[in-house]
Amino acid sequence: MNRAVPRLSSLELQFQSTKNPKLLAGVHAIALPLFVDESGAKVANVKGFERTLGKITGISFENEIAKATTPLTGKVGELIEISISGDKNKLQKIFLVAVGASTPSDLRKVGALLGRKVKGSNAHLLSLCGGDSKTIKAHAVALALATYSWADKSGPVPETPRFSIMGSFAKEVELAQIEVESVWIARNLIHTPANIATPAWLANQAKILSKNPAVKVTVKSGKELAEFGGLRAVGNSSKVNLPKFVQVGYAPRGSKNWKHVVLVGKGITFDTGGVSLKRPYDTMTAMKSDMAGAAAILATVIAVSKLAPKVRVTALMMCAENALSGTSQRPSDVIKHYGGTTVEVINTDAEGRLVLADGLAFADKNLDPDYLLDVATLTGAATLGLGRQYGAMYTRDLKLAKKLHEIGEISGDRVWHMPLVDDYDVALESEIADYNHTADKFHFSGGSITAALFLEKFVGKRKWVHFDIAGPGRSEVDAGEYVKGGTGFAVRLLTEWIASL
Numbered sequence: 001m002n003r004a005v006p007r008l009s010s011l012e013l014q015f016q017s018t019k020n021p022k023l024l025a026g027v028h029a030i031a032l033p034l035f036v037d038e039s040g041a042k043v044a045n046v047k048g049f050e051r052t053l054g055k056i057t058g059i060s061f062e063n064e065i066a067k068a069t070t071p072l073t074g075k076v077g078e079l080i081e082i083s084i085s086g087d088k089n090k091l092q093k094i095f096l097v098a099v100g101a102s103t104p105s106d107l108r109k110v111g112a113l114l115g116r117k118v119k120g121s122n123a124h125l126l127s128l129c130g131g132d133s134k135t136i137k138a139h140a141v142a143l144a145l146a147t148y149s150w151a152d153k154s155g156p157v158p159e160t161p162r163f164s165i166m167g168s169f170a171k172e173v174e175l176a177q178i179e180v181e182s183v184w185i186a187r188n189l190i191h192t193p194a195n196i197a198t199p200a201w202l203a204n205q206a207k208i209l210s211k212n213p214a215v216k217v218t219v220k221s222g223k224e225l226a227e228f229g230g231l232r233a234v235g236n237s238s239k240v241n242l243p244k245f246v247q248v249g250y251a252p253r254g255s256k257n258w259k260h261v262v263l264v265g266k267g268i269t270f271d272t273g274g275v276s277l278k279r280p281y282d283t284m285t286a287m288k289s290d291m292a293g294a295a296a297i298l299a300t301v302i303a304v305s306k307l308a309p310k311v312r313v314t315a316l317m318m319c320a321e322n323a324l325s326g327t328s329q330r331p332s333d334v335i336k337h338y339g340g341t342t343v344e345v346i347n348t349d350a351e352g353r354l355v356l357a358d359g360l361a362f363a364d365k366n367l368d369p370d371y372l373l374d375v376a377t378l379t380g381a382a383t384l385g386l387g388r389q390y391g392a393m394y395t396r397d398l399k400l401a402k403k404l405h406e407i408g409e410i411s412g413d414r415v416w417h418m419p420l421v422d423d424y425d426v427a428l429e430s431e432i433a434d435y436n437h438t439a440d441k442f443h444f445s446g447g448s449i450t451a452a453l454f455l456e457k458f459v460g461k462r463k464w465v466h467f468d469i470a471g472p473g474r475s476e477v478d479a480g481e482y483v484k485g486g487t488g489f490a491v492r493l494l495t496e497w498i499a500s501l
Helices: 049-057 061-066 104-118 136-145 170-191 199-209 229-235 281-289 292-307 352-366 381-386 398-411 422-428 447-456 491-500
Strands: 007-011 029-037 040-043 079-083 093-098 124-127 162-166 215-220 244-250 259-271 311-322 334-336 342-344 371-376 391-394 415-418 463-468
Touching: 007 136, 007 170, 029 049, 029 104, 040 061, 061 079, 061 093, 093 104, 104 124, 104 136, 104 398, 124 136, 136 162, 136 170, 136 398, 170 199, 170 281, 170 292, 170 491, 199 215, 199 244, 199 259, 199 292, 199 311, 215 292, 229 311, 229 334, 229 352, 244 292, 244 352, 259 281, 259 292, 259 352, 292 311, 292 371, 292 491, 311 352, 352 371, 352 447, 381 391, 381 447, 391 398, 391 447, 398 415, 398 463, 398 491, 415 447, 422 447, 447 463
Parallel strands: 007 162, 029 093, 029 124, 124 162, 259 311, 259 371, 371 463, 391 415
Antiparallel strands: 029 040, 079 093, 215 244, 244 311, 334 342, 391 463
16 A cells, blocks of 8 residues: 655744744644653743743643643653644644653654654644754654554555654754655565565565665576575475565665675565464464565665665565475475575474575675674564563674664664573584574573574674564554554664664
8 A cells, every 4th residue: 555654844933923823824733842840840941932832822831731630740751632723724732741851762752652642634743842953853753653554455545644843953854754764664565464475576666665776676586596595495385476585785876985784684474384383373463574674674775775875785685485385394404505504404483594594695705795784583582581672683793782772772773782602502503414593402592592693604704783673573562653563673773873884
């Protein structure tokens, strides 16, 4: 379905005149930051706008705050909603909302709350809650992401609101718009049912979405995948939806000597588990989102092509359907990955690392990346320690890990640096191949860690980061910035990190 993305704009208002009829033209709702101090609740006086608004509307904010049915503590998200008019063409609502300490995290929560207040409408909301240039983008992005909806059915597409941010933040708003559009692309791809979103469909979407002439898309399939033993072992289980290797590269003219970032994404369009069939069976219903890593890196390249930093970026989408058929790989099979490494397959439901291994080895051998990162909904184990709010991050580069963690805290795609425990490496040994791929020996547990140790075997000496996004890549609830289903996790993190290079 075609969905409009909520538009953000930089809106300058004049505060000097209280009789200016243009002051509230086209605005349906206004959000003011609500602070609570020792003397009690009060509305922030934002450049006199509170007084101006009070005179125009006849609203006494002190009286409205006094009417609050529950004590106000200043905790982020406390909200007072004031109705002004029922006329859809005029100002209808004023929201007084507590912004806490106005950290990026606080302002994302406030943005998501306000976005949900106008979700599904064509309302124009003006926010004065956005803080300064360091935090305004986080607030603006959250406003729009909270309005996302997916309904693949007949009928009109849900209306989308418009947002304005008070102040001179044209650059920040432009960046926010690019991020929002890119996250929406990832979410749309992830939400598309697997009978539509096949490997071939994903490859075609990459071509359709890559409109920038500096972005080139190439697709390998069939005999071209002869060296990609992992991708073929997983993808050839479906004779209808065959595997695809999709390379999407952003390399403008004159970029040969720029830093090169290569992103590898797990693109399992549906995961039955193969011969190691998933149980209980109802766990399969969410498996159309097992290509969230590939969706995220595609959307990131699109965002980067709009931002145009002096960085080359290549995305390798490892697309396959893990089906159950007479041509499925079997536990105990031995496969040869790109580059020649052999692997003993133990569990066909641990298929993600098999396709990623080919992509990482290909990148190391052919693309000479300065940075090599992979993104995958890889292990349920990652959610045991981190839940669904953080992605698991593995790398031996402490400086890079610190930078990515900091950007994640600001952007909203939060990641936690996890250990690569070398003592667990012996669990990857195999009697019949170079490695086994599930590290089941010795009962170390730590399934997310051992999966990362396996992938590290294919990255050479590159600066490498592995993101296991099994937790935050999919939301089980409709709340905050997310709807139930694909979240588009990692797009904001990767986009902002690449821009920072």
